[in-house]
Structure formats: C-alpha cells, structure tokens
Amino acid sequence: MALAGGMTLHLVLSRAYLRAAATVVVTLAALLPPIGYVATSFLTTAAGAATERDHILAIDVIPQHSQPGQWFDAGAAAGFSLVIVALLAVRIRAFRTLIFIPLLIGVLGTIAQMLTGSNGLALIFPWRVSVWVFPLACTALAALGVHLFGPVVERDRLVRAAFFGTVAGLLAIALAAKVSFVIGERSDRPSYTAAAEMVRTGSPRNAVVMVDPDSGEDFRLLAQRPTFADWKTHPYEASAVTAWFERVSTVRDLYRELDTEPCAAVRAAPSLGVTLVLEPTSTRPCPAASTYYEDDDWRVYHASTFGG
Numbered sequence: 001m002a003l004a005g006g007m008t009l010h011l012v013l014s015r016a017y018l019r020a021a022a023t024v025v026v027t028l029a030a031l032l033p034p035i036g037y038v039a040t041s042f043l044t045t046a047a048g049a050a051t052e053r054d055h056i057l058a059i060d061v062i063p064q065h066s067q068p069g070q071w072f073d074a075g076a077a078a079g080f081s082l083v084i085v086a087l088l089a090v091r092i093r094a095f096r097t098l099i100f101i102p103l104l105i106g107v108l109g110t111i112a113q114m115l116t117g118s119n120g121l122a123l124i125f126p127w128r129v130s131v132w133v134f135p136l137a138c139t140a141l142a143a144l145g146v147h148l149f150g151p152v153v154e155r156d157r158l159v160r161a162a163f164f165g166t167v168a169g170l171l172a173i174a175l176a177a178k179v180s181f182v183i184g185e186r187s188d189r190p191s192y193t194a195a196a197e198m199v200r201t202g203s204p205r206n207a208v209v210m211v212d213p214d215s216g217e218d219f220r221l222l223a224q225r226p227t228f229a230d231w232k233t234h235p236y237e238a239s240a241v242t243a244w245f246e247r248v249s250t251v252r253d254l255y256r257e258l259d260t261e262p263c264a265a266v267r268a269a270p271s272l273g274v275t276l277v278l279e280p281t282s283t284r285p286c287p288a289a290s291t292y293y294e295d296d297d298w299r300v301y302h303a304s305t306f307g308g
Contacts, residue, residue, distance in 0.1 A: 008020050008023050008024055008027075009024060009097050009101055011294070013093070013097065014094075015305065032297050044238075049238035049239055049242070050120070050238050051119075051243055052093045052238070052241075053236075053237075053238040053241040053242065054119035054120045054122075054123060055119050056241055056242070056245050057119070057123055057234070057236075057241065058119035058120065058122045058123055060245070061231070061234055065125065066119070066122040066123055066125065066282075067122065068110055068113065068114055068127065071127075071207065075207040076130075079130065079134050080130075082134065082137055082138065082141070083099065083103060083130075083133055083134060083137040085100055085137075085141065086137035086138075086140050086141050087100060087103075087137075089144055089211050090140045090141070090144055092140075095136075095140055097137070099133055099136060099137060099140075102129040102132075102133055102244075103129065104131055105126065105129065106126050106127050106128075106129040106130065106133070108126075109121065109124070109126025109127070109199050110126055112125045112126075113126065149163075191297065192216075192218060192219045192222050192223070192278075192298065193221075193222065194295050194298075195219075195278065195293055195295060195297075195298040195300055196219055196222035196223040197222070197223075198292075198293045199223040199225055199276060199293070199300065200222070200223045200224050200225065203223075203225060203275065203276060204275075204294075205224075205225070207271055207275040207276055208225070208226050208227070208228055208274050208275050208276070209225050209226070209228070209274070209275065209276045209277070209278060210222060210227070210228045210229075210251060210254075210265060210269055210274045210276070210277045210278065210303075211228075211230055211251075211278045212251070212252075212253065212255045212278075213229050213230045213231050213251050213252050213255075214231060215247045216230050216278065217230040217231055217232035217233070219278060220232075220233070225276075228247060228251060228272060228273070228274050229244065229247035229248045229250075229251045230248075231248065247272075250268075250272075251265075254268055258279065258283040258284075259283065259284075262283060262285060262286045262287075263286035263288055263289065265277050265279060266286050266288075266289045266303055267286075267288075269301075269303035269304050270304060274303050275302070275303055275304070276292060276301065276302060276303065277289075277296070277298055277300065277301040277303055278298060278299075278300050279299050279300075279301070280297065280299070281294065281295075281296065281297055281298060281299050282297060284303070285299065286301065289301045289302070290302055
C-alpha cells in the first residue's frame with residue numbers, strides 16, 4: 001500500500017491522472033481480500049481478547065520483530081542511513097517520491113508505536129517497508145555509481161581489474177559470512193534426526209508429541225507428527241492464541257521440573273492428550289514409564305505406559 005501510495009503521488013504530480021486512478025483501483029482490488037480477511041478475523045474480536053492476544057504475540061512471541069528496541073541495531077541504522085543517502089544523491093523525482101512516501105509512513109508509524117506502546121500497531125510492522133525500500137535504495141546507488149564511474153572503468157584496464165576484483169572480494173566475504181552464520185545457527189540447534197525418524201516411522205500418524213516448547217519446534221517437521229505445544233505453531237485468532245500460550249506455559253513448567261521431578265512431563269501427558277514425550281538424556285530417567293526410544297541425546301517415553 002505504501003508503494004502504491006508513492007507511485008500514485010508521483011503520477012498525480014506528473015499530471016497522469018488516469019494512470020493514478022488506475023493504480024488506486026488495481027491496488028484496492030489486490031488489497032481488498034487480505035483486508036477483508038483481517039477485518040473479519042481480527043477486528044471483530046472482543047477488545048479484551050484482542051488486547052491479550054496482541055500482548056502475547058508482540059511481547060512474548062515475536063518481540064524481535066515487533067519491538068523497535070530489539071530490532072533497531074547498528075545494522076538497521078546503517079540501512080536507514082543508506083536510504084537517506086540515496087534520497088539525497090539520486091536526483092530523479094519518480095525515485096524520490098517512490099522512496100520518500102513509504103519511508104515517511106514507516107518512520108511515523110514506528111515513532112507512533114514507540115510513543116504509544118501499542119502492541120496492535122507493533123504487529124502491523126510499519127517499519128517493514130524497509131524490506132523493499134532498502135534494496136531499491138541500494139539499486140539506485142549502484143546505478144548512480146555505474147553512471148558516474150562506468151566510463152572510467154571501461155577506459156582503463158587496470159581500474160577495471162581493480163573494480164571487478166573488489167566486487168568479487170566483497171561478494172565472497174558476504175557469502176562466507178552467510179554460510180558461517182547458517183552453519184553456526186544449525187550447530188546451535190538440537191539434533192533430533194534419529195529420534196524424529198523413529199517417531200515418524202514407528203508411531204501412528206495421529207500421535208501427539210510433547211517437546212520442550214522453547215527448543216523443540218524442529219522436531220514437528222522432522223517427525224511429521226503434531227506437537228502439543230511449541231513456539232513456532234502459534235495461531236492468530238484471539239481465543240486460540242490465549243489457549244496456545246497457556247499450553248506452552250504448562251509444558252514449559254513441566255520441563256523445568258525435570259531436574260527435580262523426572263516424571264513430571266510423562267505423568268501429565270495422558271491428561272493432556274499426549275502420546276509421546278521427548279526429553280533430553282541429560283535429565284534423570286523416569287522409572288515409572290516405559291522408554292519408547294533412546295539414544296545418546298534424547299529419550300522418548302510412551303505416555304500410556306506411565307505407572308504400568
């Protein structure tokens with residue numbers, strides 16, 4: 001919508017009124033279905049339930065996306081600065097209008113969220129206009145660089161070699177940093193491969209698995225079985241969010257008890273409709289339950305065997 005607003009303003013300033021009107025019509029036609037869905041799914045919710053849902057999602061679930069104090073770091077500041085440089089350096093009215101209007105909306109929305117502390121506004125993510133404003137600004141600056149320095153690079157072989165060598169070096173550094181980040185992120189995740197494969201091939205498809213909600217979201221995908229509660233499967237409808245968060249809190253408390261009460265999770269599992277319970281082998285085993293699977297890292301209990 002912000003992009004369409006910037007384009008419409010540019011067309012109006014260029015006196016292309018018919019094209020501006022067409023842009024508005026096409027934008028509304030594209031946006032009405034999702035707007036209608038949001039209105040019927042979220043705006044019709046009772047105020048109290050919606051407020052609780054917004055608080056859970058914005059503060060507890062995705063603060064790294066919804067709270068400016070958490071996502072605005074040196075990288076975000078550098079990106080914002082680059083967009084401002086592009087606005088000042090590229091003297092093309094169409095580009096400036098296209099960038100400035102969404103940027104203004106994003107900045108004003110972010111300031112409003114920080115001043116009001118509105119969780120509902122935080123979940124709209126007004127700052128997310130950066131996902132296309134920043135690449136567009138970088139592209140414009142790159143094009144400006146080609147325009148200014150392209151002739152020099154073309155004429156001088158040494159300059160050309162230095163230029164392409166620098167570009168290749170920067171790309172190699174960026175790729176190496178990305179690969180290193182992905183490898184590091186994956187190495188920090190628990191390895192459920194063997195346990196998940198056992199559950200996938202040896203349990204009924206309607207088996208429900210209890211996992212630690214703070215670290216077990218990958219198990220659901222690997223085992224292809226539903227989990228009772230994990231951090232990545234939250235709904236959005238108000239009452240469903242509240243119920244989901246209560247389940248997460250319940251399971252989190254059970255896993256925190258394992259150091260002192262090794263049977264806490266498996267004892268509670270049958271009453272919660274859970275079939276299998278996944279626990280790390282670093283915790284003490286539950287003597288009152290039958291082990292369904294165990295390796296060096298993980299232990300899976302069959303909940304129905306507790307006390308049997």
